[in-house]
Amino acid sequence: MSQQRKDTANNHPVVTGTLAWPTIKNTRLTLFDLMDHLKQGLPPQFVAHWYHLTTEEIDDVMHFLKEHETEIEQSYATANARAAEQRRYWEEKNRHVLARDLSQLQPPPDADTRWFALRDKLIAARKKLAAKPNGTDEDSHRS
Numbered sequence: 001m002s003q004q005r006k007d008t009a010n011n012h013p014v015v016t017g018t019l020a021w022p023t024i025k026n027t028r029l030t031l032f033d034l035m036d037h038l039k040q041g042l043p044p045q046f047v048a049h050w051y052h053l054t055t056e057e058i059d060d061v062m063h064f065l066k067e068h069e070t071e072i073e074q075s076y077a078t079a080n081a082r083a084a085e086q087r088r089y090w091e092e093k094n095r096h097v098l099a100r101d102l103s104q105l106q107p108p109p110d111a112d113t114r115w116f117a118l119r120d121k122l123i124a125a126r127k128k129l130a131a132k133p134n135g136t137d138e139d140s141h142r143s
Contacts, residue, residue, distance in 0.1 A: 014060040019071040020078070024053070024061070031072065032079050034061060102126070 015031065017023045022031040029051055037047045048058035065072055091098065102123050107115055 012060070012064060014057050015064045019068055020075045022064075022072065022075075024051075024057070031061065031065065032076055035065070035072075035076055 014025055015022050016025045017030075023029060024031070034047055034051065037050070038044065044058050044062055045055070047053075048055065053061070102119055105119065107119075
């Protein structure tokens with residue numbers, strides 16, 4: 001068996017994985033998911049309720065975050081930078097689709113009122129997004 005990496009969190013009661021990608025044991029939930037909400041100012045107990053975590057689990061997570069603050073913050077920034085890079089890549093790759101005038105989109109032969117309502121909702125969302133000062137819908141807490 002390979003030697004365990006020194007940056008693993010396998011001995012923690014709630015957190016597992018590495019400090020580069022920590023997760024809640026027996027879930028697919030990363031600490032970065034929780035941190036997104038915590039950085040927005042939501043109370044830990046609210047976040048715990050949202051993700052169906054017990055009080056003990058969120059307390060252990062908060063202690064873990066405090067104990068490994070420097071490493072976790074660095075990993076969080078790296079993960080956010082990677083996500084932003086992937087988003088830019090896919091937006092560029094699909095720019096021709098995103099720029100299409102949806103009002104000119106021909107409905108499929110079996111289109112019903114739900115299809116038209118969804119198209120109208122998407123057109124309205126695009127107009128709202130275009131009216132924003134920087135033209136993006138990125139979260140303000142991410143860099």
